Amino acid sequence: MSLTPRQNEMLAMARASGRLSVDGLARDFAVTPQTIRRDLNDLCGRGLLTRVHGGAMPANGTANVAYEERRAMxxxxxxxxxxxxxxxxxxxxxxxxxxxxxxxxxxxxxxxxxxxxxxxxxxxxxxxxxxxxxxxxxxxxxxxxxxxxxxxxxxxxxxxxxxxxxxxxxxxxxxxxxxxxxxxxxxxxxxxxxxxxxxxxxxxxxxxxxxxxxxxxxxxxxxxxxxxxxxxxxxxxxxxxxxxxxxxxxxTTPDGDGNRGANERPEGNDANE
The missing domain is CATH 3.40.50.1360 (Rossmann fold)
Known part of the structure; x- marks a missing residue:
């Protein structure tokens, strides 16, 4: 099962801050703490986060993640x-x-x-x-x-x-x-x-x-x-x-472009830069 948009955003927040708080997430997403706990339990069950008291943090990076889960991330x-x-x-x-x-x-x-x-x-x-x-x-x-x-x-x-x-x-x-x-x-x-x-x-x-x-x-x-x-x-x-x-x-940026620009394409076989 794919991750929800909220779960993807929670993963991004975990990467940025290192730790997530149930109460803080409930405020940020305007949902109940119970809803956040269900999301965190799901993400932890997939091996993407690790539960800690009052929230969660990024999972240990030494373990691989199942392929379908990686597709969703x-x-x-x-x-x-x-x-x-x-x-x-x-x-x-x-x-x-x-x-x-x-x-x-x-x-x-x-x-x-x-x-x-x-x-x-x-x-x-x-x-x-x-x-x-x-x-x-x-x-x-x-x-x-x-x-x-x-x-x-x-x-x-x-x-x-x-x-x-x-x-x-x-x-x-x-x-x-x-x-x-x-x-x-x-x-x-x-x-x-x-x-x-x-x-x-x-x-x-x-x-x-x-x-x-x-x-x-x-x-x-x-x-x-x-x-x-x-x-x-x-x-x-x-x-x-x-x-x-x-x-x-x-x-890349959210509008889909990289440094070069996603619509630029070099000509021919000799594309060394």
């Missing part, structure tokens, strides 16, 4: 990120999209592009793009992870290594302020590394919550990334790491 923000990332990608090029709820939003935004060759290890991306008449879709082989439709393992790695594409779009479970890009499943990480290694340009898509989480497995560092698309200004240390490594940061 910050949905509008991810859609804006997807549109801004797709605006960086030209028509008539090849690209790889990996596993993730945000990369699925990139796929949604690519539906109007023309003459793409899209390689993916994400069954959901294939479902999104299958009706696009000018897109050639190539699905990696390997073990299908039942929880999210991702294809992982050494067979998927070997498959990806057959290609050299113009663009790659990857997601992550967590971003360290020192520039490390992190995930939970080492099998998924192996595929993500192969994707980065076999792309001329790489876009990292990540909403602001990824700066507040931790995960144990390193995908790569910012030096392997060309663009970061997110929905909030990154922490100062992460931004400095981007500057050090020559990474462009694109921050």
């Amino acid at each position: 910050a949905f509008a923000e991810k859609a804006r990120i997807g549109a801004a990332a797709a605006a960086l990608i030209p028509d008539s090029c090849s690209l790889i999209l990996n596993i993730g709820t945000t990369t699925e939003q990139v796929a949604e935004a690519l539906r109007e592009h023309r003459d793409l060759v899209v390689i993916t290890n994400n069954i959901n991306v294939v479902s999104v793009l299958r009706g696009s008449p000018t897109t050639e879709l190539i699905l990696a082989g390997g073990v299908v992870r039942q929880s999210d439709g991702g294809i992982v393992g050494e067979a998927a790695v070997d498959f990806i290594r057959q290609f050299k594409v113009d663009w790659a779009v990857i997601g992550a479970s967590a971003l360290d302020e020192d520039g490390a890009i992190l995930d939970f499943d080492y099998r998924e990480v192996s595929v993500a590394r192969a994707i980065v290694e076999n792309a001329r340009n790489t876009i990292l898509v990540a909403d602001r919550s990824k700066f507040e989480r931790s995960a144990p497995v390193r995908i790569c560092d910012l030096s392997r990334i060309d663009h970061v698309v997110t929905d909030a200004e990154p922490p100062a240390r992460f931004r400095r790491a981007c500057t050090r490594d020559g990474v462009s940061i694109h921050v």
Whole structure:
């Protein structure tokens, strides 16, 4: 079940303030404390918040969250990120999209592009793009992870290594302020590394919550990334790491635009910036 608009706003408030008060939320949303408690219990049951006396706080960032729950979290923000990332990608090029709820939003935004060759290890991306008449879709082989439709393992790695594409779009479970890009499943990480290694340009898509989480497995560092698309200004240390490594940061806004503008699209295959 998707989160309600109020629950999404409560999660954003928890990220911003670090702690939520039942009484304060009841005043802010003009509802009863009982209604707020039900919302908090639901969010805590999904692993998104942790109950404390009188309220709740962000959940421990070291645990992964179920895929359907991740889909519901910050949905509008991810859609804006997807549109801004797709605006960086030209028509008539090849690209790889990996596993993730945000990369699925990139796929949604690519539906109007023309003459793409899209390689993916994400069954959901294939479902999104299958009706696009000018897109050639190539699905990696390997073990299908039942929880999210991702294809992982050494067979998927070997498959990806057959290609050299113009663009790659990857997601992550967590971003360290020192520039490390992190995930939970080492099998998924192996595929993500192969994707980065076999792309001329790489876009990292990540909403602001990824700066507040931790995960144990390193995908790569910012030096392997060309663009970061997110929905909030990154922490100062992460931004400095981007500057050090020559990474462009694109921050989306509620009107749907990133730094570059969601409707701008570079021409042709040579889209290095």
